[in-house]
Amino acid sequence: MRGRTIRLRLTLLYAAAFFLAGAVLIALMYFYLNQSLERRPGVGAQKVVREYLAARAERTRTPVSEELYRALIDQAEQNRRDTLRAMLVWSLVSLGAVGIAAGGIGWLMAGRALHPLQRITATARRVADTRLHERIALDGPEDEIKDLADTFDAMLERLDRAFDGQRRFVANASHELRTPLTINRTLIEVALDAPDVAESTRMLGGTLLEVNHRHERLIEGLLLLATSEQCPTEHRGADLADLARSAITVATSAAGQTGVRITADLRTAPVLGDPLLLERLIQNLVDNAVRYNLAEHGWVSVRSRSAADHAELTVDNSGPAVPASEVDGLFEPFRRSLSAERLADSGNRGAGLGLSIVRSVAQAHGGAVRAVARPEGGLTVTVDLPLAGGHGKQQPAPPRPVASVP
Structure with missing residues (x-):
């Protein structure tokens, strides 16, 4: 079964169940018919044959031999065996023909039963392109497949909210984190432009500008990393x-x-x-x-x-x-x-x-x-x-x- 589609597996299971049930039915019919037909002519059959032969002998004034009696008994036994064999052969042929038809019907039924799963799969593939707003919205009876579709819809709803929250966070962080660093950089540059700034202060300001620039690059990289992890x-x-x-x-x-x-x-x-x-x-x-x-x-x-x-x-x-x-x-x-x-x-x-x-x-x-x-x-x-x-x-x-x- 490994490697085959679930539709094929269900079809094979339907066909196997049908063949098994048919084989059991044929075995029961064969057993019943075998019991109904006497295994060999019994006392009643022998009595009927003897009375028939005696009446015929009395009419024709000709004695009936024991060999003729045995031949009639053997013919009856052969007819019984032929009847059982014919019933068995035709039952098996019919089982094979009807079984093939049952497999085709099972294939169609499995496809119809699995159609909702194909719909769920198609939606999941579309959602993989970040179209999280789509929903399956499966109609039908309250069965296991509808429960699965409703659970999937609820998961998509939570994911959609989570991605929206992430996008809003990235947009807000892009402004809230860059603005203080931009203000710091501007204040430091303005302070260093003053002509009476001491050399030690200028060195300190240069260090602060380098640190500020490194933080700006770090924040830009983190925001870009958060953005790039989403589908474009x-x-x-x-x-x-x-x-x-x-x-x-x-x-x-x-x-x-x-x-x-x-x-x-x-x-x-x-x-x-x-x-x-x-x-x-x-x-x-x-x-x-x-x-x-x-x-x-x-x-x-x-x-x-x-x-x-x-x-x-x-x-x-x-x-x-x-x-x-x-x-x-x-x-x-x-x-x-x-x-x-x-x-x-x-x-x-x-x-x-x-x-x-x-x-x-x-x-x-x-x-x-x-x-x-x-x-x-x-x-x-x-x-x-x-x-x-x-x-x-x-x-x-x-x-x-x-x-x-x-």
Whole structure:
């Protein structure tokens, strides 16, 4: 039964129950008929045969031999056996024919009985796209399937309220947390602009500005992480190649300061989703690749392409060796590699949310991200996203010229 649909299992159970009941009925009929027909001609039958033969002998004045009597008895026994055999054969043939028809009827009945479950499944699949406002609202008798549908509707109601509350919290936190930090930054900058500020105060103000800036980046990362864990509310066409070019342009300044060389081999990779979140995904990958790199002669490679039914973005970078046991943990919030102290940009450490945001954005768009430690050092991070429209295999666009940032 394992691996078969519940409709097929129910049909097989119906057919098995029918065949079992039919076999029992045939066995009872055979036993009853066998008992009704005398196993051998009894005393009554012998008396009737003898009287018949005696009357015939008296009319014809011809004696009846014992052999003729035995032949008549044997013929009666043979007729009894033939009757039982014919009844058994035709009963089994009829059971097989009616059993096949019962299996077909069972298949139709099972499909009709399971139709509400198909409706529940279809609603659950639509709800997976964050359309939590939908309900099953199943009509029908108060049975177990309706109880299941009502329970599912109640769960959707609670989830809808929870997601609405989360969205409101993110919107409120975006304002309530950023506003005090913005005010603090403004006050510190205004105070430092005064001409009579002592040098020690300026140093303290610079430290406070750096701390304030770090808190702003931390809050921005946390809010973006909370937003990216939800399915995108905007579905527009975007090309990973174009988004990667924009991300490389933004990272050019930081790459130039650290001496990291960025190369790109970008082929068309159309996807559907929120272009801002997807651009942030690529930006985080490129920023991490630049930041966690070698102090000298570092490099970053960015590639995009369409493969089979998915779009693929790959970011390679040089850098210190990363143990394979640490790779999975890099996608957890506030987790960094233990080798981060040897990075080219060690003085500007992030909040530890970059790859967490990458994974959340990829999963929210129905994709996945994986990382592999390179034997020579550094990482290879690959993001797979569904192609726009769910197309089958597409012909890749011709490769564009390789861009490099010295």
